Every structure is written in structure tokens, then in C-alpha cells.
Amino acid sequence: MKRTRYKEIETLLKVKIQHGVLKVGDYLPSENELCTNFSITRTTVRKALDNLLKEGYIEKKHGKGSLVKERRHSLGLLNVKGFSEAVGMNVNTIFLQEPAKREWSTTTSFRPSENELKANSLHFEQLRCVGDDPVMLENNWFADLELKNIIGQEFVEGSFFKTLSQKYLIEVTGSEQELRAEYADERTAGYLKIEPGTPILHISVKFHTNKSNLNIYSELYCNTMKYPIGNSYHL
Amino acid sequence: MKRTRYKEIETLLKVKIQHGVLKVGDYLPSENELCTNFSITRTTVRKALDNLLKEGYIEKKHGKGSLVKERRHSLGLLNVKGFSEAVGMNVNTIFLQEPAKREWSTTTSFRPSENELKANSLHFEQLRCVGDDPVMLENNWFADLELKNIIGQEFVEGSFFKTLSQKYLIEVTGSEQELRAEYADERTAGYLKIEPGTPILHISVKFHTNKSNLNIYSELYCNTMKYPIGNSYHL
DNA sequence: TAGTGGTCTAGACCACGGT
DNA sequence: CCGTGGTCTAGACCACTAG
DSSP, rough: OOOOHHHHHHHHHHHHHHTTSSTTTTTOOOHHHHHHHHOOOOHHHHHHHHHHTTTSSEETTTTTTEEOOOOOOSSSSEEEEESOOOSSSSSSEEEEEEEEOOOOOOOOOOOOOHHHHSSSEEEEEEEEEEEETTEEEEEEEEEETSSSOTTTTOOOOBBHHHHHHHHOOOOEEEEEEEEEEEOHHHHHHHTTSSSSTTTEEEEEEEEEESTTEEEEEEEEEOTTTSSEEEEEEOO | OOHHHOOOOOHHHHHHHHTTTOTTTOBBOOOOHHHHTOOOOHHHHHHHHHOOOOOOOOETTTTTTEEEEOOOSSSOEETTTTTOOOSSOEEEEEEEEEEEEEOOOOOOOSOOHHHHHEEEEEEEEEEEEEEEEEEEEEOOOEESSSSSTOOOOBBBBBBBBHHHHHHHHOOEEEEEEEEEEEEHHHHHHHHTSSOOTEEEEEEEEEEEEEETTTTEEEEEETTTSSSSSEEEEEE
16 A cells, blocks of 8 residues: 555554544544644645545534534445434343354355455354343354454453454445344344244345455344334445 | 536537437547647546546546446435346336326425426336336326427336436436335335335435436335345445 | 557646535 | 635656556
8 A cells, every 4th residue: 555645644543433532522622733743735635534524533614613423334335223323212222142253154145255264253142132022043153363352352342343453553445244134043032032933134244445355254143123124324 | 506617528429429419438539639629628528527527428448448337317316126227127117107297196205396386297116126026116206397209208118217317408416215125015016026014125316417407206116025125325 | 669548746826615 | 804625726756557
């Protein structure tokens, strides 16, 4: 990757945001300040800010400044309505299996690469609830290559992806998904407190990250009766 | 909306692409040519091209030029694998109900605005097939406000959205979706050639367009057994 | 070597927000 | 009024592609 002036400023600001030096709602230094602080022109500063804007880190207000935005760490991914998106709702995450070395699943829709399969697999399983209602069973696998010491560590604000971003500076750069409507099996139905055979939404995801040897493979089983899955896209 | 030089160039090029004057694979005039042709500087030209790039109309090749890209008119929306995305597969669309004035549905997940409800509703229903397999039942509603003469008109390449883009210069700017796994009802099951009670994926979509009084409300019912719904997101 | 896009400078004027 | 971001000019040098 070529090093450029705007990329410097961009990552510098991004790191400050990720590490919480710049918090949500904080105003960034003005474009002119950045110009003088880093001895560059506004064109270059604006290129850096444009990229942060595109990636959803900041928001610009004409006549006021640029401020740090709540990062919709979704990026075209699916969110459970009243879950990641809802504010003030009573959301709980229960670990059914804490992160640990376990076998790669043979039933994921997306097959890990040979490199990944050669490495050990880390896995964890969570049950996502809205209040007392369990709505999603979530299984995650990833190769034990990049995330040193993640086992036993608390997740930042209970979120795996926030932990990746803040502790390891790893960002999700894309994803592939497959959606299916299926009958719930015994185990899944048990955790979701529904009758076996009820239709559930099965989502298989492969998350790509900025580390080429790190992908996260997720299998989600959702009870969409009470809480349908929602997502939105704009511009 | 403020008129700017870069917006001029941008829409001018966009219209040429949409009308097929510039075809997929064609190279745009070089940045320097555009500069002299329109008497503007490269900064402005590049701003225009950046926007086209962001919207997926073009692709840039360092050292060669900018060329028109196959537009994935998906934008974070869902595609049926082996459907919009598949090439060379035997895809058929059957009209169950041709576009015509019909009542607004009372069962769509997203409620049309009062303005839209006051206007007449246009509706059409399609059955999407891969080969002889019906895989998706699709219902669409929209207010009869912007699309003059769309009734009785053939769709461009059989696609409603291509028609919007090329005949009316209307672009989808965003969408909201809700996903549910449900039991197939009698009618849906009949068309999809499955047993009533089979799990199907129900997708409700509200498409936003660059015309503020035009939204498209879609209800999709998918048999995901043989062809799961796939989508991908990058960068 | 000529032409393309990628980066960057050093200015300018405008539109918006708040004092 | 001043400071902010939004638009735009007129250059420059570099890196990549291809004949």
C-alpha cells in the first residue's frame, strides 16, 4: 500500500476515534487547523475527511464543523430491529459457549480457506435476547491467527466487533450472506423457546476484514415472529 | 438543490450512460479532455467522476482511463443467487398481474405516506423462475404520480428498475427492509409449487427514489430451499 | 515516450451558523 | 461579524499503461 499524506491524517484520526480520544459527538479540529497542524493544504485534508465520511466515522455540518458519528457498524449488514438499533430497550446477550478452541464447523455455508482450516478454530456461541425473549442464536468461528489473547478477554461493551476495532484495529471490510427460511431444529427451538418445526430465518455470513487471513464465519438463527430482521440502506 | 459545475458534468455523463450513449466497457473522455471540453479544472472533473465511482457507474484504471461499469443496481439490496447475479442461467419472469390501477394493499409492512395514499395506486405481480422452478412471488405498489404512461409499456430488458432509470431518469437512492420466516399460505404455495405450510422467506421492502413522492413498496415471498437469497457487500 | 489517472500545493470566493 | 465547510482555479510532480 502506498503511503500518502491524506492516508496519514485519515488513519491518525481514525485511531483517535477508535481509541475514544475523540468521542461520539466531539468536533474534530477544523479543516484549517488540520492544515496548519500537519502543514498540508485543504485539498488533502478534505480528501482524508471525505474517506472518514464515506466509512461512516464522521458527519459534517456546513458552517459548524465535522463531528464523530455513532458508527453503524453494520455497513449493509443486517440488524435485528430493536436490537443493535434500538436504544433504551432491554437487550441481553447470554454466552452459551465462551470463546475457546473448537473444531471448525462442517456445516457453514461459506467454506474457510485452506490456510484457515490448517489453523486452529476459535468459536463462541451467544443467545441474543430482547428483554426476556430470546430472538437469535448466534455461532461464530474464526481462525486463531490474528487475535492473540482474545480468549478469556471481556468484549468491549459486550460486542465482538467493537473489540476487534478497538483492541486489534481490525475493521470489517465486507461480507457475504445467505438467507434461508427453515424449520427450527430441536436444539435451536429449545433456546429460542419456540416449537420445533416453527419457521426461522437462517442467516449465514462470512465477514471479511482488513486482515487478509481473518474472516469471521457466523451462523444465525432468528425467531422473526415477534422481531423481524430489518435493515436499511441510503444514498 | 444547489447547482454546481461538478454536478453538471456528473449528471451529463450519467444520462449518457443511462441512455446507452456510453455503453458498458466504453472509456469515458479522459480527465484532461473533460477539463478542456467544459472549461473546468481537473479538481472539479475528478469530483464529478468520484461521485460516479461512488454510485457504481464507472470504474477507474490507473494509466488507462475511466470506463462504464455493469451497474449492480442492488446497492445493499438482496439478490436472488442465480437470478439477478447469475449469468447464462435460464431466468424467466412471468406476469401474474400486469401493471394497472389497483387498491393499495393494507398488509404491506411499510405504510405509504398520506400523499401517496391519496393518489391512485399502481400494482403488478410477478413470478420469478430459475428455469422451470418458481422461486419468488413478487408484488409491487407505487403511487400514480411520477410514472406517466407506464401502464401498457414494456419494461426495459424486463426490468422495472431499468425502466425507471432509462425512461424516467429515476434512481433508487435507498431502501428499508424487513425479513421474516413464515409458513407459506395456500395461494403463495400454489405459485411456488410447494406444500402450504413450508417455511418461506418474506421480504418487505420500501424503495426510496430521487423523486420524493415516489417510493416502491414490494412484498417478496421466496422459496429458499433450492435457491437461498444471497447478498454481498464490500469496502 | 506520450497519455492516463493519483497526489498535492497555494491560493480564491461562496454559503451557512452562531455571536 | 468571523469561523466553518463547499466549490473552484491553475498550476505541479508522480506512477502506471502501452506502443
